[in-house]
Amino acid sequence: MILRHWMDCPIYTYGRLREWRIFTRRQGDTPNAETGEVCFEINTYGRAAVIPGVTTEPATYPNEVYCVGTAGGQGLLHLGSKKIPLRAGTTFFMPPSQRHRFENTGEVELEFIFCRKDPGPSDLKHFDCHHWSEDRPRDQWGQSMQGHWNHVPRGPGAGLLIADIPPRKFSHPHNHPPTIDEIWYVNKGSGWHWMRQEYHVHSPGYALWLEPSELHSLMNPHDENLEFIYCASANEWSRHEAARKPEKLPAAPGALSAALEEKFGAIAAAYRHTGLSIFGVDRHLEEVEQIIKALNK
Numbered sequence: 001m002i003l004r005h006w007m008d009c010p011i012y013t014y015g016r017l018r019e020w021r022i023f024t025r026r027q028g029d030t031p032n033a034e035t036g037e038v039c040f041e042i043n044t045y046g047r048a049a050v051i052p053g054v055t056t057e058p059a060t061y062p063n064e065v066y067c068v069g070t071a072g073g074q075g076l077l078h079l080g081s082k083k084i085p086l087r088a089g090t091t092f093f094m095p096p097s098q099r100h101r102f103e104n105t106g107e108v109e110l111e112f113i114f115c116r117k118d119p120g121p122s123d124l125k126h127f128d129c130h131h132w133s134e135d136r137p138r139d140q141w142g143q144s145m146q147g148h149w150n151h152v153p154r155g156p157g158a159g160l161l162i163a164d165i166p167p168r169k170f171s172h173p174h175n176h177p178p179t180i181d182e183i184w185y186v187n188k189g190s191g192w193h194w195m196r197q198e199y200h201v202h203s204p205g206y207a208l209w210l211e212p213s214e215l216h217s218l219m220n221p222h223d224e225n226l227e228f229i230y231c232a233s234a235n236e237w238s239r240h241e242a243a244r245k246p247e248k249l250p251a252a253p254g255a256l257s258a259a260l261e262e263k264f265g266a267i268a269a270a271y272r273h274t275g276l277s278i279f280g281v282d283r284h285l286e287e288v289e290q291i292i293k294a295l296n297k
């Protein structure tokens, strides 16, 4: 878990656009908390701002997708002759090579959280833009899709999501498959990140990147809503899953029992890694281990 405030991060200026780079792609195999080089596949994640009355110079990212979540202010995204309104809660997804400019039409800074990454199999192929107040897409049963417990994504996703945790609720504790980048930026309110046996206060302006194996949950202990901008990238994992072949079960009873032992051992190890103790689960784990031992005799 690495928590960084945008004000502590290096600033880059591109004409009239200012960018604070909070996290970038890692160099080698390990994350670097000092420099923010932590991501598996996100090239740049940060906060950007445009002052009132200003239009930025045209920009293009030829080899990257560009995902943006508006954190505050109001303005326009110029895409050729199209002008797309931006206000707090608008998210957009832009495929590579799209020339664009930002215009701040409001009285305060237009600020947004962004990520840029190489295009991958789980990314959209077209420009997409939504405000959180729009309905989320429905599932096959017509039900509104909800995230982990009380972690409620608002509005259709477009690369980045706006989500919230209502007062005195918390989200479903979970961890992720390897190589997934997940970053949370608190925009309003304040919460506690539960990370295994620790908690960390998460207040506005801070972005948090997670190790995929870390068990985590964002909790809102306050009376106000907690609103955050959620970013995740799972392209490497999508490639891995697409290439995965179903395992064949061995036919011989001895080999079948060894395969069962291996798979069950993996389940037990994953459960014990959480540090949780659920009476019914603990007792059944021990009993199944005894049954497997008896089978192998």
Ligand SMILES: [Fe+2]
Pocket: 174, 175, 176, 182, 216
């Ligand atoms: Fe997560």
